[in-house]
Amino acid sequence: MVKVVVWGSLKPHTGGQAELEIEAGNVRELLNRLGETYPGLKPQLARGVSVAIDGVIFRDGLHEPLRKDSEVFLLPRMTGG
Amino acid sequence: MSAIHVTTKINGDVVDYVCEADETLLDVLRNRLGLTGAKEGCSTGDCGACSVTIDGRLTCSCLVLGAEADGREIGTIEGMAKGDELHPLQRKFLEHAALQCGICTPGILVAAKSLLEHNPKPTETEVRFGLAGNLCRCTGYDKIVRAVMDAAQEMRRA
Amino acid sequence: MPLDSTLQGKRDFKVVGTRPLRPDGIDKVTGRAKFGADATAPGMLVGRILRSPHAHARIKKIDTSKAEKLPGVKAIVTREDLPDHTDGDALLYDVLYNIMAREKALYEGHAVAAVAAVDTRTAREALKLIKVDYEVLPHVTDVDEAMKPGAPILHSTIFTDGLEPKPKKPSNVVRRYEFGHGDVEAGFKKADIIVERTFKTEATHQGYIEPHACLANVGPDGQGELWVCTQGHFMVRDTCARLLGMDISKLRVTASEIGGGFGGKTTVFIEPVALALSRKANRPVKVVMSREEVFKASGPTASTSIDVKIGVTKDGRITAADATLRYQGGAFAGSPVEFGAMSAFACYDLENARTIGYDVVTNRPKQAAYRAPGAPMAAFAVESVIEELARKVGMEPIDFRMKNAAREGTRSSYGPTYGPIGLLATLEKAKQHPHFKAPLSPNQGRGMACGFWFNFGGQTCVSLNVNSDGTVALSVGTPDIGGSRASMCLMAAEELGIPYDKVRAIVADTSALGYNDVTDGSRTTFATGMATILAARDAIKKLTARAAQIWGISAEAVTWEKGYAKPAGSNAGNFPPMSIAEIAAQAGATGGPIAGHHEYSADGAGVSFATHICDAEVDPETGATKIVRYTVLQDAGKAVHPSYVEGQFQGGAVQGIGWALNEEYIYGKDGRLQNAGFLDYRIPVCSDLPMIDTVILEIPNPGHPYGVRGVGETSIVPPLAAIANAVSAAAGVRLTSLPMSPPRILAALDRKAAAE
Amino acid sequence: MKEATGLLAREKGRAFVLAGGTDLLVRLRTGFIEPDLIVDIKRITATRSIDVRSNGFRIGAAVTGAELNEHAKLTKAWPGVVEAANLIGSKQVQGRCTMTGNLCNASPAADSVPALMAAAAKVVIVGPKGKRTIPVEQVPVAPGKTSLKKGEIIESILLPKRPPRSGDAYLRFIPRTEMDIAVVGAAVSVTLDAKGMCTDARVALGAVAPTVVLVPEAAKALIGTKMDKAALDALAAACSAACRPIDDKRGTSEFRIKVAGVLARRAAQIARKRAGGK
Known part of the structure; x- marks a missing residue:
C-alpha cells in the first residue's frame, strides 16, 4: 500500500481524510484508483495534478514506479512563468 | 492628406x-x-x-x-558596425552579456553611442540618466551599465 | 523520466561554467535578429482587433455590414467565425472566450471583432464602422469587492468549488484551496507572541518590451503557417489548431526571436484571430498589438488581499503559521492563488501550518503567468510578518530566519519532504556578505527576505545532428528568451568533449521536432539541458559504434574521451584515437548520418531558494524611495553560463523593485484601465537603480546530470518583501500595501506622526 | 512664417502646428487626433535660433531642449528655465521637444511652464492679424486649451535680462527618477540686494490646478526677507494653500498639496543660492 496525502481542500471528497492508503505500482494506477475510490476527486484529477514522490515533484510522470513505502503527495498541476 | x-x-x-x-x-x-x-x-x-x-x-x-x-x-x-567590425559598444554588450531577449538592445546601443559621443568619460550616474529613456525589462540594467562604461574606457584608450 | 543515479555526479567541468559569447549575439547587436513584428509576406494584410470599451457588457448584436463594404477590407471575424470546438474542455473554452468575446464582454479591452485590410489606415477605419450593440452591466474589479454577497456576477456557471456543502448560488469565487499540516489552533496556543496583519498588492504586468505579434498564413486547403513571438510554439500550434478545428499536422508554427515574456507569452491572444482572418481572406495577415492593447488585453498577474498570522515562542521558534489568500485573476478561473498558498510558508520548518486560497474572478483581463506565478505576493505578506516577529522577540531577522528555516528533511508547508536544499546556505552567505554589515545613512533602512519556487520539467524533445565535418547542429524546441542557446551549446560541448563554438543550437519549428512544453517554470536550462546531455550521450554511443566498425572491434571495446573515440584498453587493439570529425567524415560509408535524440517528460527539477538584502532611502517630506543597495543570493544548482544566471537574478530583482514601488494597474470607477502605457505604468528605468550584486550558490540538484536547478523565477519572489522591510525600517512605519508609491508612504508617515 | 499662419488660417478642418512633435505624434498615433493639416515650423528660420539681446533672450519656437542646454549664456542667466525644459522626457525627447510646444499643450503638469512663469517670460504670437506679445501666464486657459486664435502661432519666447544677484530654480516630483509626468512642479525666481534681502520674487506651481499657476502670495512671503526659515515656511504654506489639485492616477490631492510646499521651499533655497545668497 502506498501512502497518499491529498491537499486540504480535497478532504471533503475523501471522507475528511488527508492520508489515504492505495494499492498502486505506478502513478497512473494510483490516480485511476483514487478516482474510482473517491469519485469526488475526478474533476480535480481531470484538471491535472502533479505528484511528489518521496519529496521529488513529478508533473508528467504517469509511469513513475512507486515503492511499497513511497510517500506520495498530490499537488495542483505545476505551471510557471 | x-x-x-x-x-x-x-x-x-x-x-x-x-x-x-x-x-x-x-x-x-x-x-x-x-x-x-x-x-x-x-x-x-x-x-x-x-x-x-x-x-x-x-x-x-x-x-x-x-x-x-x-x-x-x-x-x-x-x-553601427563598419563592415565586419563591430562598434566597441556592440562588442562589449556581447562580452558583458548585457542583453537577454535583445529587443531593447538596438535602441540602447544607438542611445549609448550618442551618449559617448557627447560625453566620452561618463560616470555611472551619467550613464544611468543618459539611458533612462530606454526601457529594458530583462537585465535590471546592471550589465548594460557595465558594458557602456567598459566600452567608454576602451574608446578613450583608442 | 526516472531519477537515474548514473546521471549524477559530474562536477569536473571543462566548458560548463565558463562565459562564452552567445551564438545569437551578433544578430542581436546589429539589428538583424527577427522578432515577432519583423516578418513580412507577399500580399500581407494588416489585422486589427476591435475591443470592448466596457468592463462588463452583454453583446446583443455585432453589425459588420458597413465595414465589409469599405474598399480594402478583406476579412472580418467575430464570435460567429470562431465556433466552439472545445468539446467540453473548460480551460480551452476559457481561452476561446478570452480571445474573442462570446455572449458578454468581460473586461475593457476584450476582443469583440477583428478586421484584415490592405493597410493600417483601412483597418482602423473598418473597426470604426463595426457597430456593436452593448447592454452595459455592473462590473467589479477589486478582489475583496468581488467576493462580497451582492457583487456583480461574471459567470452564472461558477459555484465555488471546495466548499461543503456545495453552494447553490453562483459566485465570483471559483475555488477554495487548503494546504498545510498539523493543528494551527493548538500551535497558536503555545505561542508567546502572535502577529496578524492584512496585506494588499495591486496587479502588475510582465512588461516585456516586445508587444505580441504574429504573421498567419492559411490557405483554402486548411494548411497553415504561423510566425509568432511566444514562449512555446508547440503550445501555440496545439491550442490554435484545436480552437480553429484544424489538424495539428496542418499548422506549422515558427517561433521568432522573442522580446521578453516572463510568463506573459505562455498562452494565446491574437494568434487564433490572425489565423481565422487569414483563413477567411486567403492571404497572409499580420497582427501586432499596440502597447495599450498589451496592457488591456494580454495577461497581467493577479491583484491580491492576504491575511497572515504567525505565532512564536519567546525564544523565537515558530509554533503556528496561518494565511488566507484571495487572488483575482481577471475574468476567468485560474488565478495563481494555489501556488501562492503552496509557497507562502515554504521557507520555514513548521509543525503547524495552514494556507487557504480563494481563486476569484473580476472584470479584468484574464491573468497569465508572471515569473513564479502567485509566489511573490504571498512572500511579501509572510516575510513582512516574519521581520516584524523577529524584531518583537528581539532577534536579528536573519537569525530568526535561520532558526526556523526549512532544511533537508523538513516537511514543506505544501506537503512533500525536502531533499537537499539551499535556503540555509543563502542565509549563511547573506550573513557573511559585506552588504549585511555596511553602515546606513540617515533615512535609510535595510530589509531582507527569503523566497522559494518549485521549478518544473515538462515534455521535451531534442535532436543533435553530427555534421560531416564533426561540428554539431542542435535542434531544441524551447524558445530562447535569455541566452538558453548558449547554455545548450555549452552542455552539448561538455558532453561531447568538443569546443563550444563547434556546436550551433537553433530553435526548431513545430514540424521539425516532437512536442516541447513552453519555456516556463524555469525549465529550459534544466529540462532542455538534460535532454541535450542525453542526446549527446546517445550520439556518443553511435559515434563509438562507428569507430568500432571502422576498427573492426566490438562497440563495447570503444570509449569516448575529449571528443575522440579510443580503444577501451590495450587488448581492444592498438588504434590511434579517432576524432568526431574523422568519424563523421565516414558516416556515409558506415551506416549513414549520425544523430542523437532524446525525448522525455523531464521531472525532478528541484526546488530553489533565494535570500535578498535591500537598502532603501525614504525622503520623509515627499515619500520618495530610492533603492541604494541590493544583493541577491540564490542557489542555482550549477550555473551553466554564470553571466546569464546573474542576469536572471538581477532582472528578477528589478522587476520586483518595480512591483514593490511603482507598478500597478489603476482602474477608474468606470472599470477602465487608466494607465495603459509605459508613461504611467512605471517600470524601473536605468537611473532608478543601483548595481544589483549577485552571489551564485551551487547546491547540486540530484535530478540533473550536472546538478542544474531552474533559476529564472525564484529571483522575483523575495524582492517585494525585502523592499517592504527596508522601506518600513527607513520610514519607521510598516507598509502593508503595494505598490509603496510616494503618496502611500507619505500618508503612512502622516498617520505615524499623528499617532505620536 | 506668414505662409504658415496663412495655411493654418485657411484650413477648414483640423490643423496642427508641428514643432518637436513629441506630444503631437503620440496623439496622432493613438487616434486621439486626426488632422487635416500639419504645419511643420522647424524649417522657418525665425523659430530656430536663440538670440541674446540687450533686454534679454529671444528663444525661437522650434528650439529644442537639448539646444537650450547647450547655450552657455542662457544656462548661466536662467538655469531654472533650462533645467525645467531639460526635464521634459528622455534624451531622445530632448532632441526634439520645445518649450513652446510644452506651453501650447496647455497641460497643467508641463515642466517648463512654471519656470517660464516664474521668469516673467513673454511670448510673441504671429497670426493673420499681425504680431502680439503676451505674458506666458495668459497662454494656457484650461487643460489642453490655450488663448491662441485660429491661424496664430507662437514664434518665440522672450526672457527678460537678469538683474545682478538673481537666481531661479525648478523642481518637480515624479515617482521614478526620469520619464514621468510631474505630480507636482514648483518654480521660484528671486533677486537679492547686496545684503541678501529678497527684493523681487516670482513663484509658480505645476500640476496642482487646471493650469500652471502663478502664486503671488508665495512671492510676497519671500520679498523683504532674507529667505530665512520663517519666510520659507510662509512660502510653503502659501504654496500649499494655492493648490486646487485633483486625485488622479499620478497622485492624490492631499499628496500634491503637501509636496507643493516642500518643493517650493527646496526650489527657493536653490534659487537663493544661485543668486549668491549665503
Missing part, C-alpha cells in the same frame, strides 16, 4: 521614399525600407526601442514623421 516624396540619407546612403503625411519615421524604416532594427515597443516615446539619430541627435523614430527626414541624415542600428 497626400503622399510625400522624401530624399534623405540613412547610414550614409542616399535613400528616396514616398510616405503618407502622418506616417512616422519608424514605420517608414520598418515597413517601407526593411530596416527592422528599430523596434516598436510603445509608439509614445516612452521605451526608446526605436531610437535613431537625426543629424547626429538622438531621438525616438516613433516621434518623428517620415516626411521630416527630408534632407536630414538618419543613423540607425544597421549602420
Whole structure:
C-alpha cells in the first residue's frame, strides 16, 4: 500500500481524510484508483495534478514506479512563468 | 492628406521614399525600407526601442514623421558596425552579456553611442540618466551599465 | 523520466561554467535578429482587433455590414467565425472566450471583432464602422469587492468549488484551496507572541518590451503557417489548431526571436484571430498589438488581499503559521492563488501550518503567468510578518530566519519532504556578505527576505545532428528568451568533449521536432539541458559504434574521451584515437548520418531558494524611495553560463523593485484601465537603480546530470518583501500595501506622526 | 512664417502646428487626433535660433531642449528655465521637444511652464492679424486649451535680462527618477540686494490646478526677507494653500498639496543660492 496525502481542500471528497492508503505500482494506477475510490476527486484529477514522490515533484510522470513505502503527495498541476 | 516624396540619407546612403503625411519615421524604416532594427515597443516615446539619430541627435523614430527626414541624415542600428567590425559598444554588450531577449538592445546601443559621443568619460550616474529613456525589462540594467562604461574606457584608450 | 543515479555526479567541468559569447549575439547587436513584428509576406494584410470599451457588457448584436463594404477590407471575424470546438474542455473554452468575446464582454479591452485590410489606415477605419450593440452591466474589479454577497456576477456557471456543502448560488469565487499540516489552533496556543496583519498588492504586468505579434498564413486547403513571438510554439500550434478545428499536422508554427515574456507569452491572444482572418481572406495577415492593447488585453498577474498570522515562542521558534489568500485573476478561473498558498510558508520548518486560497474572478483581463506565478505576493505578506516577529522577540531577522528555516528533511508547508536544499546556505552567505554589515545613512533602512519556487520539467524533445565535418547542429524546441542557446551549446560541448563554438543550437519549428512544453517554470536550462546531455550521450554511443566498425572491434571495446573515440584498453587493439570529425567524415560509408535524440517528460527539477538584502532611502517630506543597495543570493544548482544566471537574478530583482514601488494597474470607477502605457505604468528605468550584486550558490540538484536547478523565477519572489522591510525600517512605519508609491508612504508617515 | 499662419488660417478642418512633435505624434498615433493639416515650423528660420539681446533672450519656437542646454549664456542667466525644459522626457525627447510646444499643450503638469512663469517670460504670437506679445501666464486657459486664435502661432519666447544677484530654480516630483509626468512642479525666481534681502520674487506651481499657476502670495512671503526659515515656511504654506489639485492616477490631492510646499521651499533655497545668497 502506498501512502497518499491529498491537499486540504480535497478532504471533503475523501471522507475528511488527508492520508489515504492505495494499492498502486505506478502513478497512473494510483490516480485511476483514487478516482474510482473517491469519485469526488475526478474533476480535480481531470484538471491535472502533479505528484511528489518521496519529496521529488513529478508533473508528467504517469509511469513513475512507486515503492511499497513511497510517500506520495498530490499537488495542483505545476505551471510557471 | 497626400503622399510625400522624401530624399534623405540613412547610414550614409542616399535613400528616396514616398510616405503618407502622418506616417512616422519608424514605420517608414520598418515597413517601407526593411530596416527592422528599430523596434516598436510603445509608439509614445516612452521605451526608446526605436531610437535613431537625426543629424547626429538622438531621438525616438516613433516621434518623428517620415516626411521630416527630408534632407536630414538618419543613423540607425544597421549602420553601427563598419563592415565586419563591430562598434566597441556592440562588442562589449556581447562580452558583458548585457542583453537577454535583445529587443531593447538596438535602441540602447544607438542611445549609448550618442551618449559617448557627447560625453566620452561618463560616470555611472551619467550613464544611468543618459539611458533612462530606454526601457529594458530583462537585465535590471546592471550589465548594460557595465558594458557602456567598459566600452567608454576602451574608446578613450583608442 | 526516472531519477537515474548514473546521471549524477559530474562536477569536473571543462566548458560548463565558463562565459562564452552567445551564438545569437551578433544578430542581436546589429539589428538583424527577427522578432515577432519583423516578418513580412507577399500580399500581407494588416489585422486589427476591435475591443470592448466596457468592463462588463452583454453583446446583443455585432453589425459588420458597413465595414465589409469599405474598399480594402478583406476579412472580418467575430464570435460567429470562431465556433466552439472545445468539446467540453473548460480551460480551452476559457481561452476561446478570452480571445474573442462570446455572449458578454468581460473586461475593457476584450476582443469583440477583428478586421484584415490592405493597410493600417483601412483597418482602423473598418473597426470604426463595426457597430456593436452593448447592454452595459455592473462590473467589479477589486478582489475583496468581488467576493462580497451582492457583487456583480461574471459567470452564472461558477459555484465555488471546495466548499461543503456545495453552494447553490453562483459566485465570483471559483475555488477554495487548503494546504498545510498539523493543528494551527493548538500551535497558536503555545505561542508567546502572535502577529496578524492584512496585506494588499495591486496587479502588475510582465512588461516585456516586445508587444505580441504574429504573421498567419492559411490557405483554402486548411494548411497553415504561423510566425509568432511566444514562449512555446508547440503550445501555440496545439491550442490554435484545436480552437480553429484544424489538424495539428496542418499548422506549422515558427517561433521568432522573442522580446521578453516572463510568463506573459505562455498562452494565446491574437494568434487564433490572425489565423481565422487569414483563413477567411486567403492571404497572409499580420497582427501586432499596440502597447495599450498589451496592457488591456494580454495577461497581467493577479491583484491580491492576504491575511497572515504567525505565532512564536519567546525564544523565537515558530509554533503556528496561518494565511488566507484571495487572488483575482481577471475574468476567468485560474488565478495563481494555489501556488501562492503552496509557497507562502515554504521557507520555514513548521509543525503547524495552514494556507487557504480563494481563486476569484473580476472584470479584468484574464491573468497569465508572471515569473513564479502567485509566489511573490504571498512572500511579501509572510516575510513582512516574519521581520516584524523577529524584531518583537528581539532577534536579528536573519537569525530568526535561520532558526526556523526549512532544511533537508523538513516537511514543506505544501506537503512533500525536502531533499537537499539551499535556503540555509543563502542565509549563511547573506550573513557573511559585506552588504549585511555596511553602515546606513540617515533615512535609510535595510530589509531582507527569503523566497522559494518549485521549478518544473515538462515534455521535451531534442535532436543533435553530427555534421560531416564533426561540428554539431542542435535542434531544441524551447524558445530562447535569455541566452538558453548558449547554455545548450555549452552542455552539448561538455558532453561531447568538443569546443563550444563547434556546436550551433537553433530553435526548431513545430514540424521539425516532437512536442516541447513552453519555456516556463524555469525549465529550459534544466529540462532542455538534460535532454541535450542525453542526446549527446546517445550520439556518443553511435559515434563509438562507428569507430568500432571502422576498427573492426566490438562497440563495447570503444570509449569516448575529449571528443575522440579510443580503444577501451590495450587488448581492444592498438588504434590511434579517432576524432568526431574523422568519424563523421565516414558516416556515409558506415551506416549513414549520425544523430542523437532524446525525448522525455523531464521531472525532478528541484526546488530553489533565494535570500535578498535591500537598502532603501525614504525622503520623509515627499515619500520618495530610492533603492541604494541590493544583493541577491540564490542557489542555482550549477550555473551553466554564470553571466546569464546573474542576469536572471538581477532582472528578477528589478522587476520586483518595480512591483514593490511603482507598478500597478489603476482602474477608474468606470472599470477602465487608466494607465495603459509605459508613461504611467512605471517600470524601473536605468537611473532608478543601483548595481544589483549577485552571489551564485551551487547546491547540486540530484535530478540533473550536472546538478542544474531552474533559476529564472525564484529571483522575483523575495524582492517585494525585502523592499517592504527596508522601506518600513527607513520610514519607521510598516507598509502593508503595494505598490509603496510616494503618496502611500507619505500618508503612512502622516498617520505615524499623528499617532505620536 | 506668414505662409504658415496663412495655411493654418485657411484650413477648414483640423490643423496642427508641428514643432518637436513629441506630444503631437503620440496623439496622432493613438487616434486621439486626426488632422487635416500639419504645419511643420522647424524649417522657418525665425523659430530656430536663440538670440541674446540687450533686454534679454529671444528663444525661437522650434528650439529644442537639448539646444537650450547647450547655450552657455542662457544656462548661466536662467538655469531654472533650462533645467525645467531639460526635464521634459528622455534624451531622445530632448532632441526634439520645445518649450513652446510644452506651453501650447496647455497641460497643467508641463515642466517648463512654471519656470517660464516664474521668469516673467513673454511670448510673441504671429497670426493673420499681425504680431502680439503676451505674458506666458495668459497662454494656457484650461487643460489642453490655450488663448491662441485660429491661424496664430507662437514664434518665440522672450526672457527678460537678469538683474545682478538673481537666481531661479525648478523642481518637480515624479515617482521614478526620469520619464514621468510631474505630480507636482514648483518654480521660484528671486533677486537679492547686496545684503541678501529678497527684493523681487516670482513663484509658480505645476500640476496642482487646471493650469500652471502663478502664486503671488508665495512671492510676497519671500520679498523683504532674507529667505530665512520663517519666510520659507510662509512660502510653503502659501504654496500649499494655492493648490486646487485633483486625485488622479499620478497622485492624490492631499499628496500634491503637501509636496507643493516642500518643493517650493527646496526650489527657493536653490534659487537663493544661485543668486549668491549665503
